Amino acid sequence: MFSKFLKLKPEKQEQIINAALKVFSRESYKQASTDEIVNAAGISKGALFHYFRSKKDLYLFLYDYVTKVLTDEYFGSIDLSERDILLRLQQMCLLKLSLLKKHPDMMNFAAKAFVEEDDEIKGNIMEKNKEITAKGYSNFQDNIDTSKLREDVDDQMALNIIRWTFEGYANKEQAALRNHPMDEVLFDKWISEINGYIEIIRKCLYKGGNEP
């Protein structure tokens, strides 16, 4: 499967993948047009269906491809030995925001694919997600040292609050990303704001934080 595509020169593969990602990251599965994809990729209609047998196969190939690239970059960059949840989430949050800027089409494609509800592919995507989960990419709270958390607060609830805070921040910034260029200044802002939240959480939910 996909062997015909994989025999192409890497540059051509990339060119086709990028074109398809661009289209699929903007439109839903059904609305995305193969015409637009072949035009953006600079190949013929027949070629696309020669490499991939169908639109569905192309989509699922892209899903695997994107999943692999993103998980590699994501989990390859995260220090899973960091047992302090704040430092781990700081990494994760910055990494996610960086990936959004580095691979916007992939990230948007992944986000769209995650909620895609077209019957033609929904089943396959859910299956693939199960496989990914099964591979056991460590969760944000695996192997976390909870001993630093306040004792008068339920650990899991504290972890949830911390996670939701970082998720909320990442979402807020993601929405802003569309309008602003990504540069050193923006990255520094992220670091400084994230550290602000870390400080608050450390103060409030960790042992030995200041008295309110």
Add this chain to the structure above:
Amino acid sequence: MFSKFLKLKPEKQEQIINAALKVFSRESYKQASTDEIVNAAGISKGALFHYFRSKKDLYLFLYDYVTKVLTDEYFGSIDLSERDILLRLQQMCLLKLSLLKKHPDMMNFAAKAFVEEDDEIKGNIMEKNKEITAKGYSNFQDNIDTSKLREDVDDQMALNIIRWTFEGYANKEQAALRNHPMDEVLFDKWISEINGYIEIIRKCLYKGGNEP
């Protein structure tokens, strides 16, 4: 406009609205098929276009309808004089979860419509959203008494953490909703868990909370 539809017997109106909401809450604007809608509603193709002149008009009618029902039920039930953010968000969160169970199709439709990007309707939806915003439905943090918050923590950041906590909780429960029936037990669970988070936040982010 829509006068022909509004002359129908209420039961029939409801039957058509429900059918359309079911389809539009599952599929995007473009993918949603009028065939499926008329089949679900048990009416003929011609009838649909007799009541609403076009698919677009039907969609925008539904948007207005849903917006009205949800804002009425939502803002009609919220006590905006409550100046303690925790109590206000407790109300909002419970209400949102209740609405999700009471009107799942409406809530999903509203969520989908909010991010709908089809050129045919995007402009209209944005316009309607402006009108809604202009009507001044108060924001979650309008008129909030921030004097209760810890003084050694930035107010806005504290409010963000609190909001994201409730949003995170609501999202988590929303995902679970599809599989469980909504009943007294579930509602009690929500109250108890939300109160758990409230207690933690009060302890950590409010003046005079316990020392960690």
Add this chain to the structure above:
Amino acid sequence: MFSKFLKLKPEKQEQIINAALKVFSRESYKQASTDEIVNAAGISKGALFHYFRSKKDLYLFLYDYVTKVLTDEYFGSIDLSERDILLRLQQMCLLKLSLLKKHPDMMNFAAKAFVEEDDEIKGNIMEKNKEITAKGYSNFQDNIDTSKLREDVDDQMALNIIRWTFEGYANKEQAALRNHPMDEVLFDKWISEINGYIEIIRKCLYKGGNEP
């Protein structure tokens, strides 16, 4: 046939006929919409199909009606004992132009119906035309006194030139009619111009005209 329609009060009949004529004189048979007709007539959809069984029947009724009114007014006003072709065509031409202004919808309807090629009605219209012709409305050149025409010119050819001249003039003026109001001034212009052509023809094609 049409008995139900003919039982209506004359004013209502007229109102319906006028509305239908307005629509059919603007649009072709197929494109003319029964919706537009009932709206213009201020009656319900059902009523129209109650009076006339179908769009086709309505159209054919109108054709008969218009044919009758126009031939009555036309042949009722023409003095067929006038044996001078110029005076007869002068009458006919002025009458046609007057009718165009007096009954524009009828004239346009008749003109459109004459070239209507929709299979649903073409046969019926052609049949009706045969009947009309069979009734023997006298032709423009019936009973004409050709003795006044130059002897060195073929009578039939001379009559053709004369007829085509008047037809050409009438067509030219008809096109101009849409933009100008019909009034005394316009009528006088017609008379004066037509007399100009008559004078030329008398001079050129009649015995004893001036030498060129």
Add this chain to the structure above:
Amino acid sequence: MFSKFLKLKPEKQEQIINAALKVFSRESYKQASTDEIVNAAGISKGALFHYFRSKKDLYLFLYDYVTKVLTDEYFGSIDLSERDILLRLQQMCLLKLSLLKKHPDMMNFAAKAFVEEDDEIKGNIMEKNKEITAKGYSNFQDNIDTSKLREDVDDQMALNIIRWTFEGYANKEQAALRNHPMDEVLFDKWISEINGYIEIIRKCLYKGGNEP
């Protein structure tokens, strides 16, 4: 535009053009059915919309095509240096009748298009007509030598009578064309009859014609 169509084999282009012309020369723009066109052309529905993006585009393409063919054949065959109006109109009339027999669908299409009132295309057709007019195809009476006309008759009125005579003759013959085959005999009849009219007009409206 139309590049896809123009890449087809000439025979296929012709086959499609002829099918479309046949349908559009019989029905109005709106009533003409693309189904009928594709059946007549022996191609699939999709193919038609592959070559031309829409029914409108097909129609406007045909208009340009027909206009070009007809004006080329028409103005390519007319000797505009002929300053005698009778000889010029003799050419024009014969040419028009020949074209009617050679390209009946094109001529009928052109005639229908000229009075087409459908909003979807009316504007475009009028624009194209302006362009054509602007190209300055000389009018029937441009550069005419009026010095040969009788001095006791208004020049413009004389020219009108002459034009209307030839138009009338062409119209009469056009109506007869549908039933008769076009052959040498018919063409000879036209020449002889037209020459008959020319002789009469020369005798009556030109200087030095015989005394009536």
Add this chain to the structure above:
DNA sequence: TATGAATGAGGATTCATTCAT
């Protein structure tokens, strides 16, 4: 008799997929 809601076949257009070259 009159109403207007309802029907469903028909029309233009789109698009994934096939296939001759």
Add this chain to the structure above:
DNA sequence: TATGAATGAATCCTCATTCAT
């Protein structure tokens, strides 16, 4: 292997006609 012309099912929408009230 690559091309892009061709297919036809599916989609939104229209409108003469019917029928319950």
